[in-house]
Amino acid sequence: MNKEEKTLQHRNINPTAMRLLVLQYLSEQKKAISLKDLEEGLFLADKSTLFRTLKTFEEKKLIHSIDDGTGAVKYALCYENCNCAPEDIHYHFHCTKCDNTFCLDSVRAPSIELPRGFELKQANLVIKGICAYCNP
Amino acid sequence: MNKEEKTLQHRNINPTAMRLLVLQYLSEQKKAISLKDLEEGLFLADKSTLFRTLKTFEEKKLIHSIDDGTGAVKYALCYENCNCAPEDIHYHFHCTKCDNTFCLDSVRAPSIELPRGFELKQANLVIKGICAYCNP
DNA sequence: GTTCTTGCAAAATATTTGCAAGACG
């Protein structure tokens, strides 16, 4: 059993050929990808299959979704022991020049003091601007 | 000239009847609204007119958009002197129970230390969980 | 008349589902 298969099994996902392909594709990315990106990257696979694969991965917390305001939801791999819980929250950076969206792992997301009665479960934190690769 | 007209003029927006209606509707809301919400709230008006009104308002920084991950972009009024600049960034709270999204004006958004080369211009910060009104 | 705004229709884009065929045990 290879590394990817183990990853899927660890998340209770049946490791089919298609899912391994999608996982491999996701692993190769430095940026978050949309369903369309995935479709273009694995052009042999069907859109709805890919859609359902992403949903399965998300549900099992292998990937997380990011709504960066570009009109298409993007996805990125979670870290090994991520549970998509408050302590796993991190920022994302959407570069308005290259239009890529990255997970900012190195930036600590501050603990957020919410008004009384509000309970944080999840977050979608997107910073927009110019990324290091586009900045002159 | 009434208050709403002044608000529009202050933002360099031609105060037409339709725009005054939309502004009034937005002012009455405690939550961010989608294009669809607006359509249903002002059911006499055409969708594309409302769409363009929102775009105009956003461009002129009278309102800001929030992508809360529900699949539809929402909009909320900016504060009087908001320029949608980094210092105007604030959190939004999306309640997964009542499905409403609010601006969290009272919570200070922390200054974010980005890696070298990254330049913040904007942000879309959405916290998800249960809001104070839904919490038992 | 000229410019800005609006309404209607339709295009473009993104997301989601139904169903039947296939894979796998």
Added chain:
DNA sequence: CGTCTTGCAAATATTTTGCAAGAAC
């Protein structure tokens, strides 16, 4: 066989544009 997965087609939802008529000055 029974369950899970995949592919195709199509539905749904959302956003966006073209164009002509109307309003404002």
